[in-house]
C-alpha cells in the first residue's frame with residue numbers, strides 16, 4: 001500500500017470519525033476502528049459517500065483482548081506495517097463522580113476503556129508498527145487529565161472535578177510518557193481535543209468536531225523530528 005495507514009479506535013462517531021475524515025482528506029488510508037458492525041458500516045458508508053474511498057472498517061472492541069488480536073490480524077493481512085495508531089476510544093463513565101462517593105464499578109469501567117485498553121491495543125499493534133519509517137501514536141487525552149491545571153483555581157475548568165474520568169486521563173498521560181520513553185523510534189504524544197460537541201457530553205461542548213479533531217490529526221501527521229512524549233492542546237503544549 002503506497003498511502004500511509006492509520007488505525008483509529010472508536011471512529012464510528014464524534015471526534016474519532018472526524019479525525020478519520022481529516023486524515024482521509026490528507027491522503028491517508030484509514031482503518032476505521034469500531035466495536036459494532038452496523039455503526040461501523042454506516043460510518044464507512046458516510047465517508048465513502050463524501051468521496052473518501054480509502055476507508056475500511058476494522059472491528060475492534062478495545063476492552064476485549066480477542067477482538068483486539070483479531071483486529072490486528074485483519075490489518076496485518078492488508079499491510080506490511082501500520083504507520084499511525086490513534087487511541088481515541090474513550091468513555092466518561094456515569095456522572096456525577098464525587099471523590100467521596102463514586103462506585104468501584106465506575107472507576108473500573110472508566111479505567112478499563114481509557115487506560116488499560118490503550119495499553120492493550122499498544123501491546124498488540126506495536127510490533128506491526130516497528131517496520132514503519134516514522135511510526136506515530138496519538139493517545140487522545142483531555143485537559144481534565146492535567147494535574148497542573150486542576151490545581152490552579154484560575155483555570156476555566158477548575159470546578160469540573162471528576163473522581164474517575166479525569167484521573168483516568170492523568171493515568172493515560174503518565175502511560176504516554178512511559179511509552180514515548182520506551183519507543184525511541186516512535187513519536188508518541190497525548191493530545192487533548194478540548195471541550196467538543198459530541199455524544200460524550202450530550203453535545204454541550206463549545207468546539208465543533210472539526211476543531212476537536214484538528215490537533216489529533218496534526219500530531220498524527222508529524223514527521224520524524226517532531227515532538228514525542230508531550231501533551232498538546234490546540235493552543236500548544238499543555239502542562240501535565
Ligand SMILES: NC(=O)c1ccc[n+]([C@@H]2O[C@H](COP(=O)([O-])OP(=O)(O)OC[C@H]3O[C@@H](n4cnc5c(N)ncnc54)[C@H](OP(=O)(O)O)[C@@H]3O)[C@@H](O)[C@H]2O)c1
Nearest residue numbers: 010012014015035061062088089090142194195196198200
Ligand atoms: N468530547 C469532548 O469534549 C472530549 C474532551 C476531551 C477528550 N475527549 C476524548 O476524546 C475521545 C473521543 O470522544 P468523543 O467526544 O468523540 O466521544 P463519543 O462521541 O462518545 O465517541 C466515543 C467513541 O468511543 C467508542 N468506544 C467506547 N467504548 C469502546 C470500546 N470498548 N471499544 C471500541 N470503541 C469504543 C464509541 O463507540 P460506540 O459508538 O460503539 O459506543 C465511540 O465511537 C475520548 O477518548 C474522550 O475521552 C473528548
